[in-house]
Amino acid sequence: MKHRLRATALLAGTAMAVAFGAGSASAQQAVKIGMFTPLTGASSVVGLDMQRGVELAIARINAGFDVPMQDGTTLTVGPGLLGAPINLIVEDDESRPQAAMDAARKLVEVDGVAVLIGEYSSGRTQPVGQYANENQVVHISIGANAESLRDIGPYFFDAIALAGLQGPQLIAMAQAAIGDVDTFGTIFPNNPYGVGMEIATCAAAAAIGIECVSTIRYEEQKTDYRPELNQLTAPQPDAVAFFAYGADATLILRQAFELGVDAAGTWFGAEVSNWVADVAAIPEVAEGIRGVEHAVAGELYETQYRAAYVDAYGEEPLTVFGAFGYDAAMLAALAINAAGSTDSDAIRQAMHEVSQTYLGITGNLAFDEDGMRMFQDYGEFIYTNGELVPYVAE
Amino acid sequence: MLQVVIDGLIRTAELSLIAVGLTMVYGILRFGNFAHVEFATLGSFLVLPLAALGIAFPLAALLAIVATGLVGVLLDRAIFRRLRSAPPEMLMIASFALGIMIRESVRAIWGPSPYLYQLGVLRPIRIGDFGRITPIQIGIIVAAAVAILVFHALLSRTRLGTAMRATADNAPLAQASGINTERIIATVWLIGAGFGALGGVLVGLNTQVKADTGFALIVEVFAATILGGIGNPYGALLGAAIIGFAESISLAINWSPLLTWLGFEVRGFVFIPTGYKTAIPFAILILTLLVRPQGILGARR
């Protein structure tokens, strides 16, 4: 009864008074970590997955956890950080850059978070990164990997390697799989990630004498991609590099299938796990498609992440980005733990140190001097019978 | 090239139904209903719960279309009827707000991820060497054609059709000659919103069901309507064909022979970049308005 009254008052009461009172009311000693993630809008599936990954890591630290280290040992952290449970505050950024900035500002300026975690979209990470850096708040991006992120500044870290690394891998995979490749086609979304991938892939191709004969950039969230597919296949490239987010991927793969494109034979996808959940309703359109994905399928991933995720949320991980969110949150906790305070500069320096020793579920997270992840294992996968399995070239 | 024709035909089928619905309401109430495209979204989503109840798809689709038509009538009663004497820009803004409400309500209820009708994907049928079409797509084209023909018969052969045309031509005169114009308006909303819903179901059938389906088509649909001449259903059909084919053909033209002939050094294929795809209907729209503002089949006022 009491709760209901309060909830009613909440709805009826003046929004601002209640709202602005809320932020300062919960000021305890707890370390605050802020997360902005797209819970609504076009990227909301990935956004939810990233939130779950981060929540998993924070829950573990709050309960006390033996964190695995690269040298085979473990480091016991927690329960909690600096003597109190971590307070994780998650804000929706609506898949819009302006709302991402609103959310990040609120987290830093109202909640006073020690570390900002967020986003896999480079377009939304960039302005927040700039802002956080200017205000000397440590910001860890989960999955944004446009090349332009490198220059943001000393307070910015990236838990995923920049896109450039994937291009050569796609080409190598195509060469190994179908032998003689002279021409390449690309089909990527017209966003910072997609265009970055196109540039990186075609540059890597040109370096070994392969020509990009069609470079298609498509607008996301459209209802028809047939003209794009027709342009892609018109010059008959030997192999095609492609990427799409879940919903778009389903449509593109479906329309390619209906147009009789030999995607299974010639297409090589980047970050293919992005659409596995979405394409499940019509798996035949993606049957046999090969591609690369951040290698997150190791034993550590299985035991420490996937099992716990299924346990907590009752379904398989939605995308690969939840695992990167988990690692980003772990790094943040480890760095605060090592720094012994919430001082930004101390955290920033500790971040470099812990990244060299922490054994992430997505692999080795060691940062270079710019705070960019240096190593990234990309595994080769094939989509068959409704799931992604490691691919071994014949 | 055959494939381009097939693609254009499919696109025309989807666009024309939505555009015909828009042009009917436009013709009678004299305002551009920006919420109209959301009837397509709503219709395509309403199929989902019905299909989940185990109702066969064609019946579920029919029920969803009728339900959307009724929603159209209700919205007219609740909102637009009160604004009959308001200036048209007020109606446009009201409809813009209403469109957002419908779209975002759908998103709130069904969530952000797209859905697929559980019909599976059918293997394409090969036509000659270069064309492919799936049975579902043939069905889409046939369904659109049948709907248009039925509508044509209704408009030209029935008393209701005559009354509708009379009301569209001159509402006060129609009223003076004994036609219950409010009832005609309600009928037009029912049919218009229903046509929009059918278009949405067809788009959903061909692609996927998502909250942005309607809004992603708004300029195409308006362009088709204006191209054909407001209030003219046959014009809307023609406009839809022009837009549908313009998108697929203009992106399929390889400009390299022309450029080579003009003396440019070109390698491989040269297409209009797909990054500009959405600009094509926009550009056609603006050009039409500049050259022939009353539309191709529209009468000069």
Added chain:
Amino acid sequence: MTEFLIYLATTGGIAAMLALSLNLQYGLAGLVNLGQIAFFMIGGYVSAIIVMLGGQTIAIGILGGTVAAALFGILMALPTARLRQDYWAISTLAAAEIVRLFFLNTAFGSPYFGQAFGIDGIPQPYRRAFTEAGLTTSNYNLFYLGLVLVSLLAIFLILRWLAGTPFGRTLKAIREGDHVPLALGKKVSGFRLRAMAIGGAVGGFAGALFAHYNAFINPEYFVPIETFIIWAMVILGGAGNFLGAVVGTVIITTIYNSTRFIASFASQRDLELTPIIGFIFEPRVLGPLRMVLIGLMILLVILYLPRGLVPERRRRYGR
């Protein structure tokens, strides 16, 4: 908290300029511009390009962005003489999308400058002076807020004064149709052109201020839905009254951001909410519901309060 309010006031102030600009076009001249966001985009991009590629000062950049957007306003106005209002409205939507697609697909110099990447590292006015004087980022933010509010006040006063001049009076006549003003010897197309130019200049100026404040812009900031939010501000506040546009901006900004606080309040206090309220507070529901709420408010205002919260004022001449 204060910092955040300063931020909200700054972005709100910039949004209010857009609302004032739209109020001039719609509230005064009756022009249904559904592509208002294009002015904002052109102002921001042109200013950033002038400063970063042209090596000019920020003041020249902002001026350039303002002028470019004004020119675009004139371009948009050119067909008005021939087009019906509803046709014109949809073509403004189209024109704004073409502008967005242009910037989305065009690289300026390097492939990473422009295109989908947008423009990052846009310089901020007097930023270095602040750092050299040993002042903090908070000081700078306060300075920028001041800059925005002073500009807003100036724009507000200028536009309100303009509305009272014979020029503004003729615009008000035009909003109710061409025929009477034409019969009274007013060159209607010329007045529309000038209204769009001024509206464009104000919108472009706001865009330039935003670009230099945010230090980053990309095409995602300028999608059509943003225009709708500005429309909501104008309709809610009361078209035709410049104070109304500002009031509308304050209300919409507050709704937009307070829902964020309510949600976090609910989750922080771990309220045992009833199922329905709990459902509403799920972010995937709350986000769309916010837009539904804004749409509903517009509809209610149109139906029951057609002159908005702050109705247009009548100038009195009676003795």
Added chain:
Amino acid sequence: MAAEPLLQVRDVARRFGGIVALDGVSLDVPAGIVFGLIGPNGSGKTTLLNIITGFVRADRGTVSFDGRPIRGLPSYRIARLGLSRTFQSSRCPQRMTVMENMLLAAANQSGESLGAAILQFRRVRAEERANLERAREILATVNLAAKVDELAGNLSGGQKKLLSLAQALMSEPKLILLDEPVAGVNPILVQEIGSVIRSLCDAGRNFLIVEHNMSFIRATCDRVAVLDTGRLIAEGEPDEVLARENVLRAYLARPTAEAPA
């Protein structure tokens, strides 16, 4: 040499689609009188008015005003030459007050140009003051002085007609074209409008009036012309013209039209 007529229409024709609206109409409107243009519904009166004032283009023929050819000029230019008109449904801006409507109508306002509004501040203010005075005088002559701050939309039908007339006067035109100035107005106000027009004419104003109300035409006009199906069928003194057989027949042929009473 006889004085040139103020408005001269020669052989003007216009078709809409397949329908002939005007079929070679010629008309002279001299200065110093109230000229009436009558005819049954659909006879082309309003089309002629629209062609004269530049709102509709003629297919052929010439129109000259005050010795200048004006056919093809945009309507605002024609208005600036001193040809002011009102509209059938008297749509003066409804969301503006009576006084704003009046001030709007003043010709040659330098404050309408942006540059002058900013730079010639004083001049604009002086003009406004003068216009305000004149507007008050005119409003007094049409008995609207008490309604200065009323929104035009709140006026009665007859008052709106008066406001349109006052607006037309405000621009100090050489010729005023009134399109149905008393349609739908109550009989008492009809008389009042008639006497206002008469006294204005005596004070040197010139009028061309399109109207259906025959008693008003008889009482107000010095001369009338009759249009039927796009042709001029009669012209002369009102009483004489309205008694002509072909005029009566034109009206009687149409069951819905008001016969000359």
